[in-house]
Amino acid sequence: MANEKYKIIDGHKHILYSDYLKVKNIEEKSESFFQEMDWRRSVRDFSDKLVPKSVIENIIKTASTAPSGAHKQPWFFCVIESAELKSQIRKAAEEEERKSYEGRMSKEWLNDLKPLGTNHSKPFLEIAPYLIIVFKKPYDLSKEEEKLQNYYVNESVGIACGMLITAIHQAGLVTLTHTPSPMNFLTKLLERPSNERAFLLLPVGYPVTEAYVPDIERKNLDEVSKFYSK
Numbered sequence: 001m002a003n004e005k006y007k008i009i010d011g012h013k014h015i016l017y018s019d020y021l022k023v024k025n026i027e028e029k030s031e032s033f034f035q036e037m038d039w040r041r042s043v044r045d046f047s048d049k050l051v052p053k054s055v056i057e058n059i060i061k062t063a064s065t066a067p068s069g070a071h072k073q074p075w076f077f078c079v080i081e082s083a084e085l086k087s088q089i090r091k092a093a094e095e096e097e098r099k100s101y102e103g104r105m106s107k108e109w110l111n112d113l114k115p116l117g118t119n120h121s122k123p124f125l126e127i128a129p130y131l132i133i134v135f136k137k138p139y140d141l142s143k144e145e146e147k148l149q150n151y152y153v154n155e156s157v158g159i160a161c162g163m164l165i166t167a168i169h170q171a172g173l174v175t176l177t178h179t180p181s182p183m184n185f186l187t188k189l190l191e192r193p194s195n196e197r198a199f200l201l202l203p204v205g206y207p208v209t210e211a212y213v214p215d216i217e218r219k220n221l222d223e224v225s226k227f228y229s230k
């Protein structure tokens with residue numbers, strides 16, 4: 001730390017932060033970051049090309065910098081490399097997905113998904129070199145198995161997932177957000193403790209050489225925002 005100045009506020013140490021915030025060229029930086037993120041796409045066709053483990057570790061460390069209710073960091077990331085586990089996950093996920101596509105999802109929903117070309121088949125669950133399964137923790141467990149409250153868990157874990165996806169893209173890799181529903185089978189397969197609930201499954205890797213994605217457009221700024229300036 002360049003500057004070790006700190007203050008005690010209400011008995012708790014606060015460190016000087018403003019020195020970190022001297023970013024110049026904020027217009028160019030924000031524009032170029034937008035351009036970088038604007039070509040992010042969810043990709044379903046994965047290559048089995050290996051990705052260094054350190055990249056996955058950095059991506060998870062980035063996600064874990066997310067803000068969270070009372071800084072409880074109520075998330076846990078399971079990284080699946082094992083071919084055996086990946087195939088068990090694929091089998092269980094496809095069973096649930098088949099039931100969803102063949103009955104649980106409404107006609108309107110199926111219709112809305114048509115442009116994306118999704119169906120119950122999820123080969124990426126076996127092909128991608130890594131699956132990251134994000135768990136949320138509605139509460140933590142102390143050593144004595146007491147429940148310790150967490151706060152704004154969905155918001156916190158949702159933000160961490162957004163940062164995870166951003167980090168994956170920034171590293172030159174691709175992902176998609178897969179939500180096999182229900183997801184309880186993951187708790188059992190991965191032998192997770194009773195205070196964890198599966199939240200999101202993300203395959204991570206390189207796309208195949210000729211990857212195609214749906215030709216969709218994003219809403220423009222006016223459609224997603226309103227500035228109240230007066």
Ligand code: IYR
Binds near residue numbers: 097120178179181
């Ligand atoms: N969970 C299913 C269905 C699905 C739902 C939505 I909303 C999508 O944007 C995409 C897929 C699946 O993963 O196929």
